Amino acid sequence: MKSVTSRDNPFYKELKHLAGSSQALRKAGRSLLDGVHLCQAYLDLVGQPVHCIVSEGALANPEVAAIVDRVTAPxxxxxxxxxGALSQVEHGIHLLFLVETPRPVRPxxxxxxxVLLDGVQDPGNAGSILRSAGAAGIRQVYCSPGTASCWSPKVLRAAMGAHFVLEIFENVDLADLIRTAQVPVLATSGYAxxxxxxxxxSRPAAWLLGHEGQGVSDALLNLATHRxxxxxxxxxxxxxxxxxxxVCFFEQLRQQTTKLQRA
Amino acid sequence: MKSVTSRDNPFYKELKHLAGSSQALRKAGRSLLDGVHLCQAYLDLVGQPVHCIVSEGALANPEVAAIVDRVTAPxxxxxxxxxGALSQVEHGIHLLFLVETPRPVRPxxxxxxxVLLDGVQDPGNAGSILRSAGAAGIRQVYCSPGTASCWSPKVLRAAMGAHFVLEIFENVDLADLIRTAQVPVLATSGYAxxxxxxxxxSRPAAWLLGHEGQGVSDALLNLATHRxxxxxxxxxxxxxxxxxxxVCFFEQLRQQTTKLQRA
Structure with missing residues (x-):
């Protein structure tokens, strides 16, 4: 492991730039995973990071040491x-993975x-939705341009590693996606x-979820197979x-499982 | 409506003190409701506040004006x-109700x-749980001493008015409550x-939910009727x-409703 001790080190300066600018990270096609749980999930489900960064103090933590042991990347x-200047997590454990942001090929x-997210704005909500989707066996997430950026630190943290079992497509024209969909699209609405x-x-279906205040936009509600x-x-x-x-994802899983048990 | 324009006005100074200190609010037995939605829900479901506070700018907002019109309290x-110094909501609408914090008599x-909350710490999670409970027809919430303070602004905001259809008991000895419970207590656990x-x-049951990281404490898990x-x-x-x-609350409601339809 290399040790960097100067604020003027070019690699440190680059890292600090990336950690402070989601735009810079996006441009570089990379994401930062913060903390033991996310880094462990990445090693388990994806593989090696581009780079592992750890504080000297954190190396004394056995969980951190075990992860660093598994890293063959720089x-x-x-x-x-x-x-401290790299992490947004207060009182967090000082471990970061710099990783290539997955760019799955869109079918x-x-x-x-x-899951289709139409302008879900709160990172905690977006992350919780990804986590639930991953736990319910859903594999794909499509996000409209107005939805929270899925690879931001807050969404990553709230999703607790679900990113690594999902294919996430951002900046998607959801109207176009729904028009050509070969599975029913179910829009959730308090007015349905x-x-x-x-x-x-019990068969595949896509869930369309909307903005925290306004819900799913009328244009998309009208395109959905069911409200x-x-x-x-x-x-x-x-x-x-x-x-x-x-509630929706696990009702789907319940119906799927019940059908399998009956079959 | 009175108009206060000086920072040295005693009422304003008292308000500012309350808004800046959850301890002072608790001691006074009062809570602050921030924004149109919470104030409207309070008028609809509870009644008049102790005091309504509004900014001069917000009075031009028709929703705010409609609420102020319904207020007979000072x-x-x-x-x-x-x-601005009173509200934690950025870009919020400047309307506050100072209310008596409900102190329901504990059965x-x-x-x-x-719902029994054992150390749920994140205010957003606590608020979302209250909101779901209220929507699923559950009426009582019992919180352990380590749980987020339910009448804090963040929990109030996340619960979107559910507080006013619930009886909320804080600082409860959950072990004692479970030992004497006359309904089954279901502890949720990933290891069950x-x-x-x-x-x-389909019959009444209480849900025991735990800390975000550690889950329900072992002592309470062992007391629960089901894990x-x-x-x-x-x-x-x-x-x-x-x-x-x-997922739990709405599965309960689904089973209750299905049973009613069959009966």
Whole structure:
């Protein structure tokens, strides 16, 4: 492992630039994974990072040491003070992977279960949705241009490694995707009358989820195959979009599993 | 409506003190509701605030004006610059209700469906859980001492008014509550083997949800009637606690509704 101790080191300066600018990271086609859980998930599910960066203090942590041991890619240690400027996580463990942002090849059409995000803005919500999708066995996520940037540190952190089991497509024209879809597209809406429990979810279907305040845009609602609602009880009218997503994805998985058990 | 324009006005100084200190609010037995949605929900579901505070600029907003029109309690307008120091919401609409924090009388025992929060720390998660509970028809929430403060601005904002249809009990000894419970207590755990779909949820049951990282504490897990899991598919091992809560609450509502339809 290399050791860098000067703020003027060119590699450190480049890292600091990338860590401080999501635009610079995007331009470089790279992402930063922060902390033990994300780095471990990356090693388990994807492979080696471009570079492993660790603070001198963190090397004493057995979990960090175990991860660094598995890294065959270039690795650099930094004094804690230099590392601090790279991480957005307060009181975090000082471990970063610089990785190539996956750029999966987009299929010609939507032919499997997927999640379509139409302007979901809160990074915590977007990350929670990716995490639920990954846990429910959904493999593809398509995001409209107005959706939170999926490879930003906050979305990565909230998704807890789900990124590495998903194919994520950003800046997608969702209208075009829905028009050519070969699976039903179910738009969730508090104003819909069809209950999710009355739709056959045992076959592949795509979920269309909208902006926290405004919901799915009218243009896309009109293109969807179904407009569905999670039936409520009581005076609270709506769910958080990530909570709504979890209920939908796991109802789909429940129906799929029940059908398999019956077959 | 009174108009206050001086930073030295005693009422303004008291408000600023309360807005800046959750401890001062707690001591006063009051909460601050920020924004149109929360204030409207409070008027609809509870009644009049102790005091309504609005910025001069916000009075031009028709939604704000409609709410202010419904207020018979004392109301005060402030110049925008003075109001800014009271609100934590960036780019928010300048409307605040100062309200008495509800102090519902705690029942002798747990006899209905409820949510038990054991150290849920993130205010966004706590708020989302309250919102889902309110939407699923659950009426009671019991929080351990280590759980996020439910009447803090972030939890209030995330719950979108669910507070006003719930009875919320904070600083509860959950072990004691579970020992004397007259309904089954279901602890969610990624390590459990009993699937939520295999438990009879058509009758009242309480959900025990744990800390974001560590889950439900072992002591409480051992007291619970059931340890249940949401079956997953794929390599992502766990759900966000608020997503998990939503799946559980709505599975309960689904089973209750299905049973009613069959009866």
């Amino acid at each position: 690795a650099t240690s930094l004094p804690d003070a230099l590392f 010609d059409a939507l032919v499997q279960s997927a 009358s069809e209950r999710i429990y009355d739709v056959d979810l 569905v609602v999670i039936p409520h009880a009581g005076a609270v009218e709506s769910l958080n979009v990530a909570a709504c997503a979890a | 109301a005060t307008s402030l110049p925008d610059a003075l109001f 002798d025992a747990l006899v209905q469906s409820a 083997s009993e699937r939520i779909y295999d438990v009879d949820l 249940v899991v949401i079956p997953h598919a794929g390599a992502v091992e766990s759900l966000n606690v608020a997503a998990c809560a939503a």
